[in-house]
Amino acid sequence: LKNKRLNNxxxxxxxxxxxxxxxxxxxxxxxxxxxNKDKWEFNTIKANFSNFNWITDGWxxxxxxxxxxxxxxxxxxxxxxxxxxxxxxxxxxAIEFEFExxxxxxxxxxxxxxxxxxxGLEIGCKSAKFKSNEMELLTNFKDxxxxxxxxxxxxxxxxxxxxxxxxxxxxxxAKYTDTDTFSQSNPVNIFIGNNSCATxxxxxxx
Numbered sequence: 001l002k003n004k005r006l007n008n009x010x011x012x013x014x015x016x017x018x019x020x021x022x023x024x025x026x027x028x029x030x031x032x033x034x035x036n037k038d039k040w041e042f043n044t045i046k047a048n049f050s051n052f053n054w055i056t057d058g059w060x061x062x063x064x065x066x067x068x069x070x071x072x073x074x075x076x077x078x079x080x081x082x083x084x085x086x087x088x089x090x091x092x093x094a095i096e097f098e099f100e101x102x103x104x105x106x107x108x109x110x111x112x113x114x115x116x117x118x119x120g121l122e123i124g125c126k127s128a129k130f131k132s133n134e135m136e137l138l139t140n141f142k143d144x145x146x147x148x149x150x151x152x153x154x155x156x157x158x159x160x161x162x163x164x165x166x167x168x169x170x171x172x173x174a175k176y177t178d179t180d181t182f183s184q185s186n187p188v189n190i191f192i193g194n195n196s197c198a199t200x201x202x203x204x205x206x
Contacts (some may be wrong), residue, residue, distance in 0.1 A: 013186075024081055024095070028069045031059040040069075040077075041077025042138045048078040062100065062200055066147045071111075072103075072198035079204070080168050082187035089182065092155040099199055101125050101143040106196040113191045116184040121151055126196050128164055130172075134180040137173035146202065153182065 019025045019130040025042050033054045040047040050057050051074040061072040071077055083095065095139045097112055104125045114122040128149045130137045141147050156178065164172035193199065 020203060023137075024079070024204060024206050026079070027069045028059065028202050031067050031069070033058050033138070045079065045081050046128070048080065049112040050076045050078070060200070068100070068202055070198060070200055071193040073195060076191065076193035077201075079190040079192070080188055083114050083190070084116070084182055084184040084205075085187040087181050087183040088153060089156045089160075089176075089180075092158065093153040093182075093206070094150065095121075095204070096148060096150040097123060097204055098146070098148045098202040099123075100146045100202075101202065102198045104143050104197040107143075109194045109196040110198065111192065111199045112192050114188060116186050116188045119182060119184050120188070123149055125194075127168070130162060130164060132176055132180050132182050135162065135174050135176055137162055137164055137172045137174045139166060141166050141171075142199075146200075 019042075024045055026040055026047065031037075031040075037054055037058055038049045038052070040049075053075070057070045057075045059073050060068055062068045062144050069077070072133050083093070088182075099111070101111060106123045110124050114120045115122050115131070119131055119133060125143060127138060127140045128151075132205070141149065148165070149166050152161075152163045152165065154161045160176050160178075162174050162176055163170060190204075192201065
């Protein structure tokens with residue numbers, strides 16, 4: 001999401017109609033395991049599903065009766081968006097993931113990853129991390145709860161600040177230098193899923 005700063009700490013996912021200017025918006029709202037179960041896309045970005053049985057995983061209902069994308073066991077999702085293909089110090093960047101982590105057997109494992117050459121972002125079973133060439137920012141959260149993790153990078157023309165918000169609360173803050181860089185030499189897509197837990201995915205927006 002270029003030229004976009006977070007208001008009150010996070011992107012508002014309660015108004016899905018406002019997608020103008022977004023590079024990516026994927027939501028589990030109203031999704032079921034029907035004939036279009038493996039079609040999840042926004043503009044030209046189409047998620048790739050692998051190893052889903054669409055019975056114990058796929059589009060499910062959470063404990064509140066809300067639609068979620070459950071990723072567990074060998075199931076995986078790859079989103080063909082290379083967030084760090086360019087350095088965005090000039091424009092800024094913001095991206096948010098809304099999810100719940102359940103049935104964790106290894107809290108050190110990663111459930112969402114977009115890291116290459118030690119740069120990028122990753123979300124584990126209990127923590128979220130952002131890494132540039134010169135800095136690393138880390139914050140923690142609880143499992144078995146619906147969580148919003150938002151990464152916000154302000155442009156160098158604003159405050160040169162990288163922030164992580166958890167449920168709208170500022171949970172990590174760092175200032176980057178003019179010599180720092182966010183771009184990956186070999187840019188990678190977004191990968192979601194791990195055998196160490198079940199991930200209920202609600203929204204991705206950025």
